[in-house]
Amino acid sequence: MWRQPHEFGRLARRIHSGPLDREGMTHGNLQVENLHLWRGDRHVLKGVSFSLAPGACLEVTGPNGSGKTSLLRTLCGLIYPEEGRVSWGGQDVRADLRAFHAALAYLGHEPPLKADLSARENLHFWIGVRRRLAPGELDEALARVGARTWCERLVRTLSAGQKRRVALAGLALLAVPLWLLDEPTTNLDAEGRALVGSLIAEQLARGGSVVAAVHHELPPEVRTPQRLELAA
Amino acid sequence: MPARVLAADSAAGQGGAADASLAADAGAALRTARLALLRDLQLAFRQRSQLVQPLAFFAMVTLLFPLAISPELSRLRPVAPGVLWIAALLASLLALEFLFRDDAHDGTLEQYALSGQSLTWLMFAKTAAHWLLTGLPLALMAPVAALSLGVPARALPGIVASVAVGSVTLSLIGSIGAALTLGIKRSGTLLSLLTLPLSLPVLIFGARATELAINGAPLAAPLELLAALAVLGITLAPLAAAAAVRISLE
Numbered sequence: 001m002w003r004q005p006h007e008f009g010r011l012a013r014r015i016h017s018g019p020l021d022r023e024g025m026t027h028g029n030l031q032v033e034n035l036h037l038w039r040g041d042r043h044v045l046k047g048v049s050f051s052l053a054p055g056a057c058l059e060v061t062g063p064n065g066s067g068k069t070s071l072l073r074t075l076c077g078l079i080y081p082e083e084g085r086v087s088w089g090g091q092d093v094r095a096d097l098r099a100f101h102a103a104l105a106y107l108g109h110e111p112p113l114k115a116d117l118s119a120r121e122n123l124h125f126w127i128g129v130r131r132r133l134a135p136g137e138l139d140e141a142l143a144r145v146g147a148r149t150w151c152e153r154l155v156r157t158l159s160a161g162q163k164r165r166v167a168l169a170g171l172a173l174l175a176v177p178l179w180l181l182d183e184p185t186t187n188l189d190a191e192g193r194a195l196v197g198s199l200i201a202e203q204l205a206r207g208g209s210v211v212a213a214v215h216h217e218l219p220p221e222v223r224t225p226q227r228l229e230l231a232a
Numbered sequence: 233m234p235a236r237v238l239a240a241d242s243a244a245g246q247g248g249a250a251d252a253s254l255a256a257d258a259g260a261a262l263r264t265a266r267l268a269l270l271r272d273l274q275l276a277f278r279q280r281s282q283l284v285q286p287l288a289f290f291a292m293v294t295l296l297f298p299l300a301i302s303p304e305l306s307r308l309r310p311v312a313p314g315v316l317w318i319a320a321l322l323a324s325l326l327a328l329e330f331l332f333r334d335d336a337h338d339g340t341l342e343q344y345a346l347s348g349q350s351l352t353w354l355m356f357a358k359t360a361a362h363w364l365l366t367g368l369p370l371a372l373m374a375p376v377a378a379l380s381l382g383v384p385a386r387a388l389p390g391i392v393a394s395v396a397v398g399s400v401t402l403s404l405i406g407s408i409g410a411a412l413t414l415g416i417k418r419s420g421t422l423l424s425l426l427t428l429p430l431s432l433p434v435l436i437f438g439a440r441a442t443e444l445a446i447n448g449a450p451l452a453a454p455l456e457l458l459a460a461l462a463v464l465g466i467t468l469a470p471l472a473a474a475a476a477v478r479i480s481l482e
Contacts, residue, residue: 076346079482102348112339114271116278125271126340129264129354130347 029053030075030178030209035084037067037074044070045081050228054177057200057210059218062230068213069109071230072180075211076106088178102130104178109186111167115156119147119166122155127173141169145195160187165195172199179203181212185219197221264349265357272361275334282330286366287373290323294377305382312381313442317435319377320370320395321402325424327366328406331358332477336414345481351474359407359470367399383446390445390455397458398438404465405430411476433461 030052037045044067052058060068073079075086077097086093093100113122123138142151145165155163164187171179179200185193197219200210204222212218218225276283297315298308335341335358344354374395375388383391409427413419441454 078342078345098348098350100348101346104346106342106346108339108342110339112343114275114334114338114340116275117271121274125267126343128267129344129349132263 029089030211031087031090032075033085033087035071035074035081035086037070037079037081039070045074045084046231048084048228048230050226052209052211052226054207054209055204057204057212057218057222057225058228059222059225060211060213060228060230061215063232066230066232068230069182072106072108072182072211072213076104076180077101103176104180105171105174105176106180106182107167107171107184108182111163112170113155113163113166116154118154119151119158119162119169122166123170123173126170130174133173137173141173142166144172145169146191161189161192164188165192168195168199177208179208179210179212181210183214184212185214185216193219194221261350261353264347265353268344268354268357269361272358273364276361276365282327283365283369286323286327287369289326290319290370290373291377293319293322294380298380309382309446312378312383312446313439315381316374316378316391316395316442317398317439320374320399320438321428321431321435323370324366324399324402324406325427327362328410328423328427329420331362331407331410332414333410336480341414341477342481345478351477352470355407355411355473355477356466356470359403359473362407363400363403367403368396370399371396384448386448387442387445390451391442394438394441394445394451394455394458397455397462398434400462401434401458401465402431404462404469405434407473408469408476411473411480414477414480434458437461 032048032050035045035048036043048071050058060071062068070079074081077086077093077100088100088103112126113119114125117125120138120142123141124133127133127138139148142148145168147162147165147169150158150162151166155166158166164184168184171181184196184200188196198221200212200218201221201223203210210222212225294315297311301307301311332341335344345351347354371392374391378388378391379385405427406423409423409430412426413423416422437454437457441451441458444451444454
């Protein structure tokens, strides 16, 4: 179950009150149809389509510059595609972008952390902006990613791998059904990669969905992901 | 009859539920805005140089005039309103570059845009923090600069009030300009070209209020106009800044 069903509950309420109330909508499967994206005169996404059921993981691969990051940013609605449609739970995400955003977590190349705040303060503000944190939740998440001893240090003094771990703690704390991850294992040691694997596996086990853009394969903890290969 | 009562009851029930959900949304927006404000304040106190720079600039510019024109207070007093306001305008412009730059760089803005919360409220919170960190200190420092220009002490409360109210609008106009120029490298010049023309009404009414304060005349009229501009800005600028941030993130 979701540790904090608050966000998901609000999403479900919004979708139920919408005009497209169909059965199974709150399961939130992600459907992408024929996405075409141009950046200047470059045709980046050439008709990408896929469907992702709850509890499924999509591994997006492709050489550098093949549009993995652009695909993730288009999925979460930051970029408008020239053609095509993204729907979540049977409803076009553009119809209520805020409700869709409340259901997703996006982690880009760089962990979204402030250099002049400590790891704990960063999570307090980043997650707190999205949902109310219960006492003790932060400590639990920080301990989970092995940050207990250094979570009071300023982020500017942390290594790239430690920053990535803090971002992973944030991801787990958000407790949302859809994760969009860009290179989640970058800068991590073997133990850190296993942590990413088990976090994703847990997310899938509770019915969440994950789209991950990767250079190397996802950790073995993630069993049988769907694959999507983007051409250069 | 009972059917009608039932219908009325259920209508009232639905209305109540809608109100409750609206209230919950507003509560969430306020909580979010409060956290964003606190984050910016906490960050500012960790990087104090950004706080001090506009203030030092303001002090320097106002000190240049006695050197350049004349140290005689009788000659400085007539130009004091203009000097104070141009210095305040430029100092607030200087601070604008910091408003979104770091947040855009480290991905915070992206997370704000994807938070599922109202980006308008988040922009409002950021602008409020910016005013607390630049506009308010400028207003509190204005008396020192004014005294060095030969302004009588009785004019000081009026000057503080006009700079405090006027800088609210300057921060709000600046938030739109800063959001629009987010994706551009070395955006300083473009930012000033965008925001300075929009700041002219603030300059005009602010300088007028200061002049009236120096002459000991009632300054309610220009102050009220400054307040009206601030209200207009509070209502519309966060909406525009949120839209501009979305465009810049694409």
